[in-house]
Amino acid sequence: MPSATSSPPTSKTSNTFSEPDSKTTRKGNLSRLFWVIYSAMVFSTSMAIRGIQRKTASLKLGSISIRMHAFDIVESEIRSRLIPLLSSFSFVVAVSEFSEAFDLASKLSAQRGLPPSSLIWKAKSVLNLGSEKKLKQAIKMVDEFAQCMIKQRRVMGFSDKHDLLSRFMGTIDDDKYLRDIVVSFLLAGRDTVASGLTSFFWLLSRHPKVESYIRYELEKVMSLSSLSTDEDQQSVTFDQMREMHFLHAALCESLRLFPPVQIDSKFVQNEDGLPDCTFVKKGTRVTYHPYAMGRMERVWGSDCLEFNPERWLRNGRYIPENPYKYPVFQAGLRVCLGKEMALVEMKCVVLAIISRFNIRVTNPYQGPRFAPGLTATVRGGLPVIVQQRGV
Numbered sequence: 001m002p003s004a005t006s007s008p009p010t011s012k013t014s015n016t017f018s019e020p021d022s023k024t025t026r027k028g029n030l031s032r033l034f035w036v037i038y039s040a041m042v043f044s045t046s047m048a049i050r051g052i053q054r055k056t057a058s059l060k061l062g063s064i065s066i067r068m069h070a071f072d073i074v075e076s077e078i079r080s081r082l083i084p085l086l087s088s089f090s091f092v093v094a095v096s097e098f099s100e101a102f103d104l105a106s107k108l109s110a111q112r113g114l115p116p117s118s119l120i121w122k123a124k125s126v127l128n129l130g131s132e133k134k135l136k137q138a139i140k141m142v143d144e145f146a147q148c149m150i151k152q153r154r155v156m157g158f159s160d161k162h163d164l165l166s167r168f169m170g171t172i173d174d175d176k177y178l179r180d181i182v183v184s185f186l187l188a189g190r191d192t193v194a195s196g197l198t199s200f201f202w203l204l205s206r207h208p209k210v211e212s213y214i215r216y217e218l219e220k221v222m223s224l225s226s227l228s229t230d231e232d233q234q235s236v237t238f239d240q241m242r243e244m245h246f247l248h249a250a251l252c253e254s255l256r257l258f259p260p261v262q263i264d265s266k267f268v269q270n271e272d273g274l275p276d277c278t279f280v281k282k283g284t285r286v287t288y289h290p291y292a293m294g295r296m297e298r299v300w301g302s303d304c305l306e307f308n309p310e311r312w313l314r315n316g317r318y319i320p321e322n323p324y325k326y327p328v329f330q331a332g333l334r335v336c337l338g339k340e341m342a343l344v345e346m347k348c349v350v351l352a353i354i355s356r357f358n359i360r361v362t363n364p365y366q367g368p369r370f371a372p373g374l375t376a377t378v379r380g381g382l383p384v385i386v387q388q389r390g391v
């Protein structure tokens with residue numbers, strides 16, 4: 001653990017595995033749960049982006065005020081839905097029709113790229129057959145959901161609202177464009193965050209000391225705060241969370257080993273050369289591989305395969321890496337606009353869960369296996385045992 005904040009976790013936060021007690025534990029599928037919760041949360045902060053809107057979106061998404069707004073929304077979803085769900089004896093996650101349609105559309109779109117030639121899906125699409133027919137139906141349902149959300153917001157009024165959709169509605173009148181913005185952001189921000197959280201909980205199950213240290217850091221920031229005299233303060237505030245350097249480091253380290261976007265391709269617009277002088281002609285597909293890059297000894301050193309949050313800390317403070325070395329959120333012009341928001345969301349969920357529950361993966365020795373798709377979805381989900389702490 002980092003030297004500047006190296007006091008050992010208290011016994012209260014120590015994290016030895018205890019056998020599940022039938023009254024306090026329940027089994028569930030964490031990745032499925034995150035997907036469902038996030039479909040609601042990301043919608044309330046989602047926004048469109050294309051061409052000229054990128055700049056506007058980038059300013060808005062990166063701003064402290066929008067991150068604080070996201071923090072409030074996520075906190076409220078956690079309190080009203082996630083915690084009650086995890087606390088109930090057996091949790092069955094209700095999957096909405098929309099959620100199913102969204103998953104199907106993502107899966108079928110990704111499957112288009114699997115056969116060697118695109119002719120197959122194009123022919124099926126023209127003839128409206130099989131998977132292409134299902135894809136069209138799924139996309140229609142997703143679009144209708146987004147349209148309905150925009151229509152409702154118009155009826156309810158948006159000028160006094162602070163969420164991103166309302167802010168964009170103030171500048172864009174075209175509802176079809178707004179719909180595409182909502183769907184794009186949902187696509188960009190939903191499964192990525194769910195995937196990152198799922199892998200993180202798998203890693204925590206394998207590294208209980210890291211989990212204990214996050215709990216210790218949480219207790220520390222809360223006790224140092226002037227709010228600590230306020231007996232009503234039950235959960236961390238946005239500012240306190242920003243002081244949690246170890247948590248931030250642990251999430252970055254987890255995303256290094258399990259990036260939600262494992263590979264990403266670009267097509268060359270005009271003939272060009274790569275930095276190593278490889279010639280690339282117009283139309284060439286160039287793929288970079290964040291999953292492989294995060295595990296290269298040449299880049300990360302001999303302990304590249306270890307989960308070691310300390311590699312991100314100097315004197316207890318988080319030091320960011322060069323995004324070209326760590327392209328989990330891409331780098332340069334097309335860098336992820338939701339990076340900061342994603343980290344806020346992930347931190348909120350992690351803190352809410354680990355301060356109240358012990359989450360144990362049922363088979364921690366089996367690493368996550370990913371299904372083919374746009375984002376790294378854990379195949380079959382991540383079966384876990386949830387145990388309420390202190391019971």
Ligand code: HEM
Binds near residue numbers: 046
């Ligand atoms: C851990 C979570 C996330 C990861 C790892 C991630 C990663 C990425 C990556 C690699 C790209 C570049 C894709 C490309 O150029 O092909 C990207 C783009 C983008 N991301 Fe994220 N993302 C995450 C969460 C989010 C969230 C929560 C949002 C918004 C709510 C978001 C919004 C966007 C947008 C709008 C773009 C498109 C930027 C552009 O093309 O100009 N992302 N993301």
